Amino acid sequence: MATALADPTGEIHRRSLLAVFGATFFVRFAFGITLAVFASYITGKLTGLSSDDQGTIGLVAAMAPIGEFSTVLLSGVLTDRIGRFPVLFGGMIGAAVLFGMVALTRSVLALGAFNFLFGISSGAILASSLAVVADRSTQDERGLEMGRYDAMNLAGWLGGYAFGIAILGFVQDGHVPLGALPWVFVLGALVLVGGLAFAWLLVGPLPRPAPVRGTPIGEILRGAFRLGVLLVTLPWLVVYMLIGYVLVFVGPASASVGVSDLYIAVGIGAGGALLVLSQPRFGRLADRYGRTLLMNAGVAGFVGVMLFASLAIAYGPQIELLVPLGICAVPALGYGPAALAALTDLSRALSRGTTMAIYSFTISLGMILGLVAGTQLVARLGNPGYYVFFGAVAGALVALTVARQVYGVVAPGPPVTTPAR
Numbered sequence: 203m204a205t206a207l208a209d210p211t212g213e214i215h216r217r218s219l220l221a222v223f224g225a226t227f228f229v230r231f232a233f234g235i236t237l238a239v240f241a242s243y244i245t246g247k248l249t250g251l252s253s254d255d256q257g258t259i260g261l262v263a264a265m266a267p268i269g270e271f272s273t274v275l276l277s278g279v280l281t282d283r284i285g286r287f288p289v290l291f292g293g294m295i296g297a298a299v300l301f302g303m304v305a306l307t308r309s310v311l312a313l314g315a316f317n318f319l320f321g322i323s324s325g326a327i328l329a330s331s332l333a334v335v336a337d338r339s340t341q342d343e344r345g346l347e348m349g350r351y352d353a354m355n356l357a358g359w360l361g362g363y364a365f366g367i368a369i370l371g372f373v374q375d376g377h378v379p380l381g382a383l384p385w386v387f388v389l390g391a392l393v394l395v396g397g398l399a400f401a402w403l404l405v406g407p408l409p410r411p412a413p414v415r416g417t418p419i420g421e422i423l424r425g426a427f428r429l430g431v432l433l434v435t436l437p438w439l440v441v442y443m444l445i446g447y448v449l450v451f452v453g454p455a456s457a458s459v460g461v462s463d464l465y466i467a468v469g470i471g472a473g474g475a476l477l478v479l480s481q482p483r484f485g486r487l488a489d490r491y492g493r494t495l496l497m498n499a500g501v502a503g504f505v506g507v508m509l510f511a512s513l514a515i516a517y518g519p520q521i522e523l524l525v526p527l528g529i530c531a532v533p534a535l536g537y538g539p540a541a542l543a544a545l546t547d548l549s550r551a552l553s554r555g556t557t558m559a560i561y562s563f564t565i566s567l568g569m570i571l572g573l574v575a576g577t578q579l580v581a582r583l584g585n586p587g588y589y590v591f592f593g594a595v596a597g598a599l600v601a602l603t604v605a606r607q608v609y610g611v612v613a614p615g616p617p618v619t620t621p622a623r
Contacts, residue, residue, distance in 0.1 A: 215338050221404040222290075222331045223350055227358040228397025229294060229327055232390040234362025236301065239370060243383045244308065258310060260573045265314045267569035269321025270328075270562060277326040278333075278559025282552060286334045287405055289555075293326030294398045301391035305384040325562050332558035336546040342489060344546050345496075349485020349539035356477045356538070362393075430548045431557055433606040434497075434541055435564045440598040441504065441537075442568030443575065444591075477535065485539035493544035494607075500537025501603045506530030508592040515588050 241259045281289045300320045304313060332351070339347035369386060372378040488496045510527035517523065542561070549557035575594075579587030 217404045218334055218338050219347065219350075221287075221401040222334045223354045224404075225290065225294065225327075225397045225401040226331055226351060227354040228393055228400065229297070230355055230358025231362035231365075232297070232301065232393040232397075233324070234359045234364075235366040235369075235393070236304070236362075236387055236390045238363045238366025239383050239386050242370060242373075242380070243386075244310070244313065260577045262310060262314045262317055264570050264573045265317035266321040266324065267566040267573075269318035270325035271321070271566035271570060273322045274325030274329055274559045274562040274566065275556060277322075278329040278556035278562075280326075281330045281333050281555025281559070286330045286337070286555065287401075289326050290330040290334070291398060291402065293323040293330065294394055294401075296320075296323035297327070298391045298394035298398070301387045301394065305387040305391075321566065325559065325566065328562040329555050329559040332542070332561065333555040336549060336554050336558065339546065341547065345485035345488035345493070345539055345543040346482055347485070348542035348546065349482040349488075352485070352538040352542060353478045353481035356481070357475070360477065428548065429609060431545065431560060433602065433609065434544050434548065435561050437497075437501065437537070437541070437599055437602050438561060439564040439568040439571070440595045440602070442565040443572030444508070444595050445569070445572070480532075480535050481539050484536035485543065487536065488540035488543050493540045493547070496536045496540035497544065497606075498603060499533040500535070500540065501599050503530045503532065503534030504537070504599055505596045507534055508596045512589050512592050515585055 240263060244259055244262060277289060277293070297320060300316050300323065304316050307313065335347055335351045336344075366386065369378065369383075373380055373383070484496060507527055507530045510523050510530060514520070514523045514527065545557065545561060546554075576587075576591055579591050581587070583590065
């Protein structure tokens with residue numbers, strides 16, 4: 203069994219967290235850039251997507267969350283058995299190679315296969331990096347550290363996505379040819395290599411305890427799949443149903459409603475800056491006032507966002523609707539760090555990588571369901587499809603919150619010897 207290393211100065215603690223935070227930002231920035239241009243890259247056009255185009259894009263895009271969904275628990279088990287950073291570095295190398303391969307083809311079959319493998323790498327990165335943060339955070343600062351992680355994760359996504367949308371804006375304005383889009387994936391690969399080098403320089407020289415090889419897989423899974431864990435992670439499933447649908451199609455659709463891609467890029471980038479500032483603060487509030495309060499406030503915020511978004515679709519983007527939508531978005535931002543801290547509280551060290559993999563498992567499934575359900579509802583019902591979609595997501599969030607209040611207990615598990623890093 204592994205034993206914790208003495209670290210009287212906190213150097214290992216600080217460098218491990220900084221490596222993960224930095225690598226997370228680089229990884230999500232690369233993912234965001236490529237996701238923004240993915241639909242236009244496949245179809246070779248910026249606007250006017252037909253139903254066949256949307257079906258093809260949705261199918262190819264769904265292969266990444268399918269790959270993550272189907273293998274992330276294995277990544278979690280490997281994280282617990284062979285160590286955190288070997289799995290993290292392996293996932294980053296795999297993702298960088300796959301980005302480069304995507305730039306070489308526009309074959310739908312090849313892109314679907316690459317996207318599936320890309321999902322496997324993504325799951326390995328997420329499970330291992332979250333396990334490091336969970337290992338290196340104490341209970342009284344767990345919300346803060348998870349808030350910092352979530353800030354880097356979401357800011358990377360939105361910053362990269364804004365950058366990708368800006369590229370589409372330059373293409374739309376004729377400053378960049380449409381045929382240059384493959385280079386976006388090369389750029390994504392280079393960003394990933396930069397993130398890998400950053401993390402390796404920080405943690406490569408650090409001493410590490412021996413891997414935990416003797417823990418049975420059944421014991422790891424039993425330690426991870428518990429009711430409290432599931433009731434904390436399942437709300438992410440329905441949230442990512444919404445995120446998955448919106449992110450894939452907002453770029454090509456923006457020009458159709460008369461909004462410049464550059465304006466959207468600025469708006470998304472500003473949202474990323476807000477996340478960087480707010481997530482650690484929300485995490486600290488979760489440490490001070492409890493995970494449950496912040497999680498419940500976050501769910502209420504999500505429900506409000508979807509209510510006012512539905513009204514904006516029905517009556518247009520009026521200021522009377524956009525202001526309360528923005529107000530509701532503020533408490534929604536607090537759900538992530540509070541729930542990640544709660545998940546760490548509930549995890550056990552020898553199965554922590556697998557517990558964090560359940561988080562990845564649920565968001566991957568949410569991306570899959572969101573792409574399928576969202577495209578089908580809107581294709582069949584038109585604008586009412588959005589209302590049905592938002593209503594279902596909001597109803598599921600409320601139901602899961604009530605179930606967590608009734609059955610779930612957010613409390614730390616018994617102390618267990620810290621496993622390999």
